[in-house]
């Protein structure tokens with residue numbers, strides 16, 4: 001299906017892009033990789049009158065690693081993140097999510113920040129951001145501000161970003177040397193959005209779990225952490241498979257997934273429990289991302 005008509009803008013600087021967004025407000029949409037926006041338009045689920053293509057903006061295509069953590073710029077493609085050894089070391093959970101995102105062709109165009117801004121409930125990156133305590137940096141003509149991942153997702157395809165703002169980078173805190181993380185999911189076919197997925201992290205200095213993050217996607221309009229099961233894991237040994245099974249039971253008892261044409265709520269509950277056990281077992285066996 002053809003896209004509805006729109007006016008195409010291709011600014012050369014961030015200031016020009018922000019001025020265009022300030023001028024056109026919610027009649028404008030940012031175009032990054034186009035892997036979600038263009039299908040949305042073709043299906044007439046959105047009809048922006050102005051597209052502001054940010055692909056020519058300078059200095060937004062870098063992955064920067066420092067002692068304080070990792071910053072991923074707005075124009076870093078999924079494929080670049082997937083191939084980055086620096087990212088694999090400094091933000092292993094982010095790196096682990098990449099192979100699950102669509103297919104290679106989609107990853108070669110789609111951007112990490114576009115995925116976060118689009119906020120599909122079944123997407124990997126918003127859940128990874130929530131698990132890892134990421135910070136979004138949003139720029140507008142008025143200046144820039146930081147938004148914590150926990151405050152970012154507001155609903156179905158809805159975030160705290162204003163129509164006049166560009167997500168210029170996402171920042172992840174420094175990865176603890178004793179932390180492990182992985183992403184596990186169930187999808188009908190590889191490359192499809194997940195029916196249910198889990199971005200999971202534990203920090204286990206000396207083999208005892210000191211903190212845990214269980215961040216589910218595909219279960220609600222935004223990613224969901226299950227605090228009760230996370231707290232239960234604290235103090236347990238890294239190889240305590242009984243505790244992992246009990247954590248899975250707690251997740252299945254607590255989580256309240258939505259139902260749709262793809263899966264019932266009960267089936268998603270079941271999957272969430274199974275994925276909890278699977279993710280934790282991977283981390284225990286160190287088959288997830290190495291510490």
Ligand SMILES: Cc1cc2nc3c(=O)[nH]c(=O)nc-3n(C[C@H](O)[C@H](O)[C@H](O)COP(=O)(O)OP(=O)(O)OC[C@H]3O[C@@H](n4cnc5c(N)ncnc54)[C@H](O)[C@@H]3O)c2cc1C
Nearest residue numbers: 030032033034035036037102110111114115117123124167
């Ligand atoms: C067949 C198919 C399968 C897919 N499977 C998956 C999957 O399994 N998991 C997954 O996570 N994704 C999946 N995707 C989506 C893909 O990952 C997209 O690349 C991603 O969601 C959006 O990135 P983009 O750069 O293409 O954004 P675009 O499509 O250009 O933009 C998406 C939305 O985000 C906004 N936006 C983009 N960048 C910014 C920015 N810097 N600041 C503010 N707003 C911005 C746009 O205005 C638009 O509203 C799939 C896509 C397809 C077509």
